[in-house]
Amino acid sequence: MTEILKYTAFSADPSGGNPAGVVPDATGLTEPRMLEIAADLGFSETAFLFPTGERAYRIRYFSPLAEVAFCGHATIATAVALGERIGPGTIELATQAGPVPVDVTADPESGRLSATLTSPPVSSTAASDDDVARTLAALGWSADDLDPAYPPHVADAGNLHLVLAAATRARLADLDYDFEALGKLTAERNWTTVHLFWAESPTVFHARDPFPTGGVVEDPATGAAAAAFTGYLRDLGFIGADTAITIHQGVDMGRPSLLAASPIPHRPNTKVTGTAVALP
Incomplete structure (x- = not known):
């Protein structure tokens, strides 16, 4: 057995x-x-x-x-x-x-x-305007709902994640998206999740990860996305080569999660740390 x-x-x-x-x-x-x-x-x-x-x-x-x-x-x-x-x-x-x-x-x-x-090696490339527009339409967001300080990118740390920054915590909290439309787009682009985040500070972030490709409305904690996101922040100069960040995820789902991550100096990889506990 x-x-x-x-x-x-x-x-x-x-x-x-x-x-x-x-x-x-x-x-x-x-x-x-x-x-x-x-x-x-x-x-x-x-x-x-x-x-x-x-x-x-x-x-x-x-x-x-x-x-x-x-x-x-x-x-x-x-x-x-x-x-x-x-x-x-x-x-x-x-x-x-x-x-x-x-x-x-x-x-x-x-x-x-x-x-x-x-993590596996991390890389990041700018997302196309069309992909961003289709994603925003599926999310029910407008371009004004994005934080212009953080450009949309597709980040890779073993699998792909579209990275989008919400302009406010309230925008991130209000997530009610078109599962079929976003699932179709993520399947076409081979994205595992769409990593939505809001920057509380330069090193503290709140995140949500729709995962329609896997048949899941939302992930309460996404270590692969955290690894990719950390690489995105480093590669675009938002954090240093050894800066540690904290990611709060799952709060809006009622399953609070805490992820710690950091780049690895002189290497293309990142580290992600967390605890775990057995379920009944």
């Missing part, structure tokens, strides 16, 4: 964060069976592990509708789940987007585990 674990990532509270499935040993499972498990769980992602060595695994990620190359929150959930079994230390994950090492550490006082992933 296949063992299936349930964790929520980027929160120490089971009522917060982004739930993910974790299959510690998926040896022998077919793609249809993995997709079936992911669909039955109904979480935005489920991670399937294939042991390849000591503290080393090949990992695949499935949403309820499709496989994705890389998923941050399921990686954090997986690393904490493994850390509880094999102890703190580095876990080597081989994803379809490339190697993703994860460092699992224990808080010296509480003993609570957290995980820090090193």
Whole structure:
């Protein structure tokens, strides 16, 4: 019988964060069976592990509708789940987007585990005016709802995310989009999510991530988007090469999540850190 674990990532509270499935040993499972498990769980992602060595695994990620190359929150959930079994230390994950090492550490006082992933290489390119216009139409937003200080870009950290800055926190909070229209566009462009954010300060951000391509209205915490967004901020000069940022996500969904991220100096990758806790 296949063992299936349930964790929520980027929160120490089971009522917060982004739930993910974790299959510690998926040896022998077919793609249809993995997709079936992911669909039955109904979480935005489920991670399937294939042991390849000591503290080393090949990992695949499935949403309820499709496989994705890389998923941050399921990686954090997986690393904490493994850390509880094999102890703190580095876990080597081989994803379809490339190697993703994860460092699992224990808080010296509480003993609570957290995980820090090193993302695949990050890049960012300007979004086309047509793509922005179509996205705004699907969101029910106007151009005036965007913060002109942050240009729309498509950021990549193992998968693609359209990055759009909301002009106000109220605009970000009021999200009621056309699921079919945005899903069609994201599928056409191969975007995993649309990363909507509002800048509270130069290093503190609030985010929301519609995920219609995966059959999910919204992600409560999106580690891959956080990695891509951090690279976007660095590449466009909004943060320094070693500046740490904080991202609040899931608040408007009632599942508050906290993501910490930073660039890696002299490397094209970024780091994303979070906790995770088992679900009943």
